[in-house]
Amino acid sequence: AQSVTQPDARVTVSEGASLQLRCKYSYSGTPYLFWYVQYPRQGLQLLLKYYSGDPVVQGVNGFEAEFSKSNSSFHLRKASVHWSDSAVYFCVLSANSGTYQRFGTGTKLQVVP
Amino acid sequence: GPKVLQIPSHQIIDMGQMVTLNCDPVSNHLYFYWYKQILGQQMEFLVNFYNGKVMEKSKLFKDQFSVERPDGSYFTLKIQPTALEDSAVYFCASSLAVSNERLFFGHGTKLSVL
Numbered sequence: 145a146q147s148v149t150q151p152d153a154r155v156t157v158s159e160g161a162s163l164q165l166r167c168k169y170s171y172s173g174t175p176y177l178f179w180y181v182q183y184p185r186q187g188l189q190l191l192l193k194y195y196s197g198d199p200v201v202q203g204v205n206g207f208e209a210e211f212s213k214s215n216s217s218f219h220l221r222k223a224s225v226h227w228s229d230s231a232v233y234f235c236v237l238s239a240n241s242g243t244y245q246r247f248g249t250g251t252k253l254q255v256v257p
Numbered sequence: 258g259p260k261v262l263q264i265p266s267h268q269i270i271d272m273g274q275m276v277t278l279n280c281d282p283v284s285n286h287l288y289f290y291w292y293k294q295i296l297g298q299q300m301e302f303l304v305n306f307y308n309g310k311v312m313e314k315s316k317l318f319k320d321q322f323s324v325e326r327p328d329g330s331y332f333t334l335k336i337q338p339t340a341l342e343d344s345a346v347y348f349c350a351s352s353l354a355v356s357n358e359r360l361f362f363g364h365g366t367k368l369s370v371l
Contacts, residue, residue: 153298178359187261187348187362188300232298244290244313245360247300 146171148237150248158256159227165220165251167209167235176238177218178245179209183231191233194218205229227255259283263349263363264331271371275337278366280349282332289332290350290360291324293317300348305355306332312355336368344370 147170157163169175176195180188192203199211209220218235235248262281270276282289291303304314306324321340326332332351336343346367350360 180360180362185364187364188350188360189362190359193359234300244302244305244355246302247292250298250300252298 146237146239146246148235148246148248150233150235150251152251153249154252154254156254156256157225160224163220163222163225163229163253165233165235165253167218167220167248169216169218169235169237171216171237171239173239177209177211178236178238179203179207179218179220180234180236181231182234182250188234191220225253225255227257229253230255259286259361261349261351261361261363263347263366265366266364267367267369269369269371270339272341273338275335276339276368278334278336278347278349278368280332280334280351280363282349282351283361286351286353286361288312288352288355288358289324289326290352291334292348292350294346294348294365297346303334303347307355339368339370341370344368 149168178193179191182188191207192201194201194211202208232250232252234250236245238245264279289306293301302315304318305312323335346365348365349363352358352360
């Protein structure tokens with residue numbers, strides 16, 4: 145079975161602070177992992193993706209994520225958040241032989257002054 | 258960049274009526290998807306479609322749902338008849354290939370069933 149868990153439904157951070165959004169996955173094979181962001185009243189946009197190789201992947205707007213096979217995790221990080229980062233973030237899992245991408249429940253990020 | 262267009266952005270209908278949601282996917286993409294977003298957060302897979310056929314569907318894809326893409330035009334999701342629990346935002350997505358390719362999403366159609 146494949147699944148994605150985002151344990152934090154909501155996260156609030158101060159502008160300029162660092163950020164980590166947690167993601168755990170369950171899949172016995174080699175996963176394809178994505179982070180998407182959804183800004184208010186918009187569709188989803190890809191932040192970054194991991195297929196193989198360097199476990200730390202760089203994305204857009206200063207985001208990065210680290211894949212850990214031992215922990216079955218793919219946490220998203222940013223060194224310094226901006227108010228415009230306020231959005232809903234989805235961790236997404238795709239199986240090597242799967243036909244669709246499975247979404248986590250999402251984490252709503254609020255950046256406060 | 259490549260865009261997926263969804264028409265209309267908001268649709269209000271009475272329970273029991275039929276509704277068709279339209280999606281204009283990225284032109285060279287081959288795989289098409291519908292997702293349902295509930296309460297502004299949870300994204301649930303409904304169905305994916307390739308080469309004129311449904312490849313996979315979830316339990317949420319009830320018998321009242323159907324999808325098609327006649328002659329390479331709009332990729333549509335039809336619900337007939339609608340139920341109150343169908344109220345949600347429906348997102349269309351497309352990709353060049355399956356599973357390991359990024360999805361390109363439209364802005365969604367908010368469906369309100371009264």
